[in-house]
Amino acid sequence: MRVLIIGGGFAGLNAAKTLGHKKDVEVTLVDKRNHHLFQPLLYQVATAGLSPAEIAVPIRNILSDYSNISVVLDGIERLDLESKKAYSKLGVYEFDFLIMACGSSHSYFGNDSWENFAPGLKSLEQATEIRRRILLSFERAENSKDIEEQKAYLTFVIVGGGPTGVELAGSIAELSRVTLSKDFRNIDPSKARVILIEAGPRVLAGFQKSLSDKAQRSLEDSGVQVWTNSMVTNIDKEGVQVGKDFVHTKCALWAAGVATSPLTKDVNSNKDKAGRLVVNKDLSLEMYPEVFVTGDMAAFKNNGDYLPGLAPVAIQQGQHAAHNILNKVKGQPTEDFKYFDKGMMATIGRNKAVLQTDHIKMNGFFAWMAWLIVHIYFLIGFKNRILVLFQWAWAYFTYKRGARLIVSKKWKE
Amino acid sequence: MRVLIIGGGFAGLNAAKTLGHKKDVEVTLVDKRNHHLFQPLLYQVATAGLSPAEIAVPIRNILSDYSNISVVLDGIERLDLESKKAYSKLGVYEFDFLIMACGSSHSYFGNDSWENFAPGLKSLEQATEIRRRILLSFERAENSKDIEEQKAYLTFVIVGGGPTGVELAGSIAELSRVTLSKDFRNIDPSKARVILIEAGPRVLAGFQKSLSDKAQRSLEDSGVQVWTNSMVTNIDKEGVQVGKDFVHTKCALWAAGVATSPLTKDVNSNKDKAGRLVVNKDLSLEMYPEVFVTGDMAAFKNNGDYLPGLAPVAIQQGQHAAHNILNKVKGQPTEDFKYFDKGMMATIGRNKAVLQTDHIKMNGFFAWMAWLIVHIYFLIGFKNRILVLFQWAWAYFTYKRGARLIVSKKWKE
Numbered sequence: 001m002r003v004l005i006i007g008g009g010f011a012g013l014n015a016a017k018t019l020g021h022k023k024d025v026e027v028t029l030v031d032k033r034n035h036h037l038f039q040p041l042l043y044q045v046a047t048a049g050l051s052p053a054e055i056a057v058p059i060r061n062i063l064s065d066y067s068n069i070s071v072v073l074d075g076i077e078r079l080d081l082e083s084k085k086a087y088s089k090l091g092v093y094e095f096d097f098l099i100m101a102c103g104s105s106h107s108y109f110g111n112d113s114w115e116n117f118a119p120g121l122k123s124l125e126q127a128t129e130i131r132r133r134i135l136l137s138f139e140r141a142e143n144s145k146d147i148e149e150q151k152a153y154l155t156f157v158i159v160g161g162g163p164t165g166v167e168l169a170g171s172i173a174e175l176s177r178v179t180l181s182k183d184f185r186n187i188d189p190s191k192a193r194v195i196l197i198e199a200g201p202r203v204l205a206g207f208q209k210s211l212s213d214k215a216q217r218s219l220e221d222s223g224v225q226v227w228t229n230s231m232v233t234n235i236d237k238e239g240v241q242v243g244k245d246f247v248h249t250k251c252a253l254w255a256a257g258v259a260t261s262p263l264t265k266d267v268n269s270n271k272d273k274a275g276r277l278v279v280n281k282d283l284s285l286e287m288y289p290e291v292f293v294t295g296d297m298a299a300f301k302n303n304g305d306y307l308p309g310l311a312p313v314a315i316q317q318g319q320h321a322a323h324n325i326l327n328k329v330k331g332q333p334t335e336d337f338k339y340f341d342k343g344m345m346a347t348i349g350r351n352k353a354v355l356q357t358d359h360i361k362m363n364g365f366f367a368w369m370a371w372l373i374v375h376i377y378f379l380i381g382f383k384n385r386i387l388v389l390f391q392w393a394w395a396y397f398t399y400k401r402g403a404r405l406i407v408s409k410k411w412k413e
Numbered sequence: 414m415r416v417l418i419i420g421g422g423f424a425g426l427n428a429a430k431t432l433g434h435k436k437d438v439e440v441t442l443v444d445k446r447n448h449h450l451f452q453p454l455l456y457q458v459a460t461a462g463l464s465p466a467e468i469a470v471p472i473r474n475i476l477s478d479y480s481n482i483s484v485v486l487d488g489i490e491r492l493d494l495e496s497k498k499a500y501s502k503l504g505v506y507e508f509d510f511l512i513m514a515c516g517s518s519h520s521y522f523g524n525d526s527w528e529n530f531a532p533g534l535k536s537l538e539q540a541t542e543i544r545r546r547i548l549l550s551f552e553r554a555e556n557s558k559d560i561e562e563q564k565a566y567l568t569f570v571i572v573g574g575g576p577t578g579v580e581l582a583g584s585i586a587e588l589s590r591v592t593l594s595k596d597f598r599n600i601d602p603s604k605a606r607v608i609l610i611e612a613g614p615r616v617l618a619g620f621q622k623s624l625s626d627k628a629q630r631s632l633e634d635s636g637v638q639v640w641t642n643s644m645v646t647n648i649d650k651e652g653v654q655v656g657k658d659f660v661h662t663k664c665a666l667w668a669a670g671v672a673t674s675p676l677t678k679d680v681n682s683n684k685d686k687a688g689r690l691v692v693n694k695d696l697s698l699e700m701y702p703e704v705f706v707t708g709d710m711a712a713f714k715n716n717g718d719y720l721p722g723l724a725p726v727a728i729q730q731g732q733h734a735a736h737n738i739l740n741k742v743k744g745q746p747t748e749d750f751k752y753f754d755k756g757m758m759a760t761i762g763r764n765k766a767v768l769q770t771d772h773i774k775m776n777g778f779f780a781w782m783a784w785l786i787v788h789i790y791f792l793i794g795f796k797n798r799i800l801v802l803f804q805w806a807w808a809y810f811t812y813k814r815g816a817r818l819i820v821s822k823k824w825k826e
Contacts, residue, residue, distance in 0.1 A: 034552065034819040051464040053816035060596045061817065070598045073552040073819070090556055119824065129824035139447065139486040143503055183473045185483045383807050383815070387800070394796050402796070403466035404474065406447040406486070409822060411532065411542035 001329050004086060004095035005029040006076050006263070008036050008059040010311050011295030011318035012101035018322035020066030024329050027068055028093060030086075032075035034058055037124060038379055040311055041388070043164060045127040046253075047171035048135065048179075048401045052124045054387050057380050076102075079266040081288050097290045097325045100263070100277070101318060104296035104309060107257035114235040118157075118252035121164055128407060130253060134172060135406045137251045138180060141187045148248070154192040155249040157240045159232050160256035161198030162205070163346040166215060168253055169196040170349040173222040178399045195225045195249075197242055199256075202228055204346055204354065206308060211354040214363045218348040232256075258309060260297055267291075272299035272306055282334035283321045290328070292321035302339050311378070312342055347371045350396070414742050417499060417508035418442040419489050419676070421449050421472040423724045424708030424731035425514035431735035433479030437742050440481055441506060443499075445488035447471055450537060451792055453724055454801070456577060458540040459666075460584035461548065461592075461817045462808060465537045467800050470793050489515075492679040494701050510703045510738045513676070513690070514731060517709035517722055520670035527648040531570075531665035534577055541820060543666060547585060548819045550664045551593060554600045561661070567605040568662040570653045572645050573669030574611030575618070576759040579628060581666055582609040583762035586635040591812045608638045608662075610655060612669075615641055617759055617767065619721060624767040627776045631761040645669075671722060673710055680704075685712035685719055695747035696734045703741070705734035715752050724791070725755055760784045763809070 001024055005012045008031035019027045035056040044050040060071040078087040079098075086093040106120030119126050119133075134156065141153035154176075158169045176192035183189070196203065196219065202212040203219070203226060216226050227242065234241035239248040260275040269285050270278040276299035279285060283292045283300070295314030299306050307313045316339060324334040343357030345367065353368040355361075362370070372392065379385050391402045414437055418425045421444035432440045448469040457463040473484040491500040492511075499506040519533030532539050532546075547569065554566035567589075571582045589605035596602070609616065609632065615625040616632070616639060629639050640655065647654035652661040673688040682698050683691040689712035692698060696705045696713070708727035712719050720726045729752060737747040756770030758780065766781040768774075775783070785805065792798050804815045 034548065034817070051466045051816075052820065053464045053818055056818055058596070058817045061813075064596045071596075072556060073549075074556065115825065123824075124818065125821050125824040128820075135447065136486075143485060143487065183471070183477045183484075383811075383813075386803070390799070390803075398796075400474075400796075403464075404447070404471045405466055405469055405537065407465065407541070408538050409824070411536075411538040411822070412528065 001025050001096040002094065003027045003097045003099065003325055004093050005099045005101060006086065007031055007101035007103055007295075008033070008071070009039070009101060009103045009295060010314035011321075012099065013059065013062065014315045014318035015099045015101060015294065015322040016063055016066070016069055018319045019325070020063065020069055022068065022326060025068060025326070027066075028070050028072060028095075029059065029063065030072045030074050030076055030088070030093065031059055032073070033123070034060065034073050035124075036062060036380060039122070040375060041379070042121055042124075042127050043167040043171060045124065045403070046121055046130040046134070046168065047175055048131055048404045049171065049395060050388060050391055051403045052128065054384050054391065055379070056124060057384065062380060076263060079263055081267065081291055084290070097328070098292070099318070099321050099325070100291065100293045100297050101295050101314070102261035102263055102297055104258045104260050106254055107259035108254070109257055111235070114254070117235045117237055118159060118240075118254040120254040121168070129409075131403070132406050133251050134175070135404060138176075138184065138187070138189055138192075139406070140250070142184050150187065152239070152248045153250045154187065154189070155247060155251070156192060156194045157247055157249045157252040158194070158196045159240070159252065159254050161196055161200070161203035161226070161228070162255060165196055165198070165255035166203055166219065166346055166348060168255060169194050169224045170219060170222055170347070170352070173219075173224045174349050175401065177223050179401050193225060194223060195227060195247060197227045197230045197232060197240070199231045200228065206344060207346070207354060207356050208361060211356055211361060211363060215346065215348055215354050218352040218363075222349050222352070258296070264297065274299075276306070281336040282324050283317055283337050284324070284334065292324065294318050294321050300337065300339075307339055310344070313339060316340060345371045345374065414438050414509040415507065416440045416510045416512065416738055417506050418512045418514060419499065420444055420514035420516055420708075421446070421484070422452070422514060422516045422708060423727035424734075425512065426472065426475065427728045427731035428512045428514060428707065428735040429476055429479070429482055431732045432738070433476065433482055435481065435739060438481060438739070440479075441483045441485060441508075442472065442476065443485045443487050443489055443501070443506065444472055445486070446536070447473065447486050448537075449475060449793065452535070453788060454792070455534055455537075455540050456580040456584060458537065458816070459534055459543040459547070459581065460588055461544055461814045462584065463801060463804055464816045465541065467797050467804065468792070469537060470797065475793060489676060492676055494680060494704055497703070510741070511705070512731070512734050512738070513704065513706045513710055514708050514727070515674035515676055515710055517671045517673050519667055520672035521667070522670055524648075527667070530648045530650055531572060531653075531667040533667040534581070542822075544816070545819050546664050547588070548817060551589075551597065551600070551602055551605075552819070553663070555597050563600060565652070565661045566663045567600065567602070568660060568664070569605065569607045570660055570662045570665040571607070571609050572653070572665065572667050574609055574613070574616035574639070574641070575668060578609055578611070578668035579616055579632065579759055579761060581668060582607050582637045583632060583635055583760070583765070586632075586637045587762050588814065590636055592814050606638060607636060608640060608660060610640045610643045610645060610653070612644045613641065619757060620759070620767060620769050621774060624769055624774060624776060628759065628761055628767050631765040631776075635762050635765070671709070677710065687712075689719070694749040695737050696730055696750050697737070697747065705737065707731050707734050713750065713752075720752055723757070726752060729753060758784050758787065
């Protein structure tokens with residue numbers, strides 16, 4: 001039986017591993033990038049803490065031992081679930097079973113022009129672009145003789161108070177107040193304003209209120225200005241309009257809305273408000289029992305609420321979809337997916353994090369240690385674990401950052 | 414006195430350090446990039462062995478302790494040595510003394526269209542572009558059903574048999590024969606052809622003939638096809654024309670001619686054949702005793718021959734130019750530059766290198782160990798030394814490579 005997996009993120013990769021070495025299944029994993037990306041640490045690439053290669057591993061290499069798995073660098077452009085075919089620029093993939101694991105991208109709520117002035121953070125390319133913009137802002141401020149312009153270069157606006165927004169804001173504050181503090185002559189980087197804008201009443205809305213409050217206080221301790229109940233109404237090259245307020249900035253970042261993959265438009269199925277595909281209890285689609293949907297693409301109801309787009313959800317769903325395909329190949333019934341909730345965590349900066357499970361609520365140093373350990377543990381590749389651990393230990397003791405590179409988008413002069 | 418240094422490579426950086434903390438000099442170092450690059454290891458970034466940040470350090474950070482030095486991210490576009498001014502897009506720099514340390518770029522001998530099909534290797538941007546092309550070639554070959562096309566994707570042509578060309582060819586051969594050998598299903602990467610093309614009669618022409626010959630044999634052992642006495646007459650998207658031969662390839666790389674910085678055109682001075690500025694014995698220009706020229710820009714005669722464009726030459730000249738400026742500030746005469754020749758080395762691959770000094774001639778394992786030690790020692794930053802050492806040890810024992818990332822040039826989808 002031919003199994004096609006679209007996407008090599010947490011869901012797709014774990015689905016593939018589960019199908020590896022299994023009899024009667026020939027697996028093809030298609031991804032438009034050659035690497036699996038450990039997205040939870042992507043904000044550290046964007047803020048010059050880690051190098052891209054430290055959180056990315058070639059998918060081909062991770063799966064090289066499984067002779068029944070082929071990895072193809074290709075982008076699927078159209079699906080035909082009736083005839084069980086997926087079309088790309090390079091050709092057609094026919095399948096008996098399909099696992100959709102294409103993840104999500106950012107939604108600008110219909111204002112796509114905002115993306116140029118406030119990039120989102122989903123890929124390595126975006127992370128290095130954000131890093132370029134942040135570091136370049138300090139350089140431009142250093143060169144500027146106009147006070148107003150200097151202030152705009154030293155103002156960083158992050159839109160969206162979820163984990164990514166909080167982590168970005170905390171890191172930029174640390175960068176300006178600690179790492180860069182002695183490197184400039186005309187500006188004082190520690191005077192940079194870092195403004196975190198959240199439309200709802202509190203940051204980290206997925207967490208309990210007491211932890212959200214602690215996170216906000218930690219951010220403020222680090223020098224971040226937190227604006228809650230604040231809706232962004234426009235972003236252009238001059239700055240960010242927040243209701244009647246206007247912030248003059250040369251560097252805005254987007255960590256707000258989530259959009260699903262464009263491939264969902266080819267799928268005849270119920271969708272939730274965010275456009276995710278509503279799945280059966282076994283993760284298959286109602287109309288297509290041989291198509292499984294996983295990770296950020298899937299709307300799966302758990303105790304009445306849809307599961308959030310988190311790495312543990314994607315990992316467990318990828319594995320479960322693969323198990324169900326193996327069941328079907330053997331002629332056995334599929335099993336319902338049950339989410340094993342290991343909790344949530346977010347880090348704010350040096351010694352600061354929040355952590356919440358069913359039974360535990362924690363913040364401060366021990367939550368931060370737990371965050372470190374969990375992220376090192378789940379990182380793929382023994383070598384990357386050592387490298388990241390070393391980078392973190394180095395940064396912790398020296399207050400320096402590993403990858404302060406401004407790299408141009410052009411390779412020719 | 415105001416000292417302007419143009420360029421933060423080996424020459425500029427060492428000049429700045431020499432002037433750091435010195436009385437009566439206010440130093441401005443201008444570079445169009447924010448990082449100092451350890452160019453001798455750039456080929457390892459291009460062949461997925463190291464990450465960019467491991468061989469690049471922010472110039473601003475290296476010099477942050479010297480309060481008399483300002484670092485500016487800016488590109489000088491025009492010089493007026495008569496009025497002692499340097500012009501950029503951002504403004505004008507006035508100076509009392511100038512150190513020119515702008516390095517060199519590639520020359521395509523008047524065929525600039527070749528650059529698109531055969532990029533050179535001078536910057537991090539070029540290195541990641543070359544890495545992208547090499548890794549993408551294997552991916553495209555894996556996807557191709559056309560034998561002729563597959564062969565073209567698995568043919569790598571490197572033009573120029575100097576140290577960079579030799580190191581690139583050796584690394585690509587190792588990548589194809591060792592690192593990637595098990596990761597593909599439709600192709601056998603170890604069947605890739607790696608062709609090194611040299612116009613002269615032997616590779617590594619700067620070394621003694623016996624070492625050149627050993628280097629060529631080592632390359633051939635590793636699977637590189639070496640074509641000497643071969644002149645490239647055309648490069649386009651189909652391949653490389655070498656006299657009457659034609660090689661069908663999708664991935665050609667350029668490691669041949671060297672061109673000096675465009676700024677040399679603004680300098681009224683004698684130039685050598687390569688366009689470098691002929692300097693006095695104290696490294697100043699004949700017409701402008703307050704202008705010093707260092708590194709790849711300078712044509713300095715040593716025992717009858719012009720010194721080659723090597724890191725040790727640039728380092729020593731940068732320091733010497735700075736010393737002579739300090740002498741002039743104190744009203745003392747300048748001193749002649751004397752090159753202390755520490756020898757040359759080049760690596761071909763695992764356990765293989767050649768090394769030559771006035772008294773020693775060495776190849777094989779011990780030359781390779783010497784190469785490793787010298788390169789770790791001269792790398793800037795204690796952290797980068799540890800990281801690179803770790804990457805090398807890891808690669809040596811696991812046969813894997815640290816940074817097999819294909820990163821797109823666009824950050825938006």
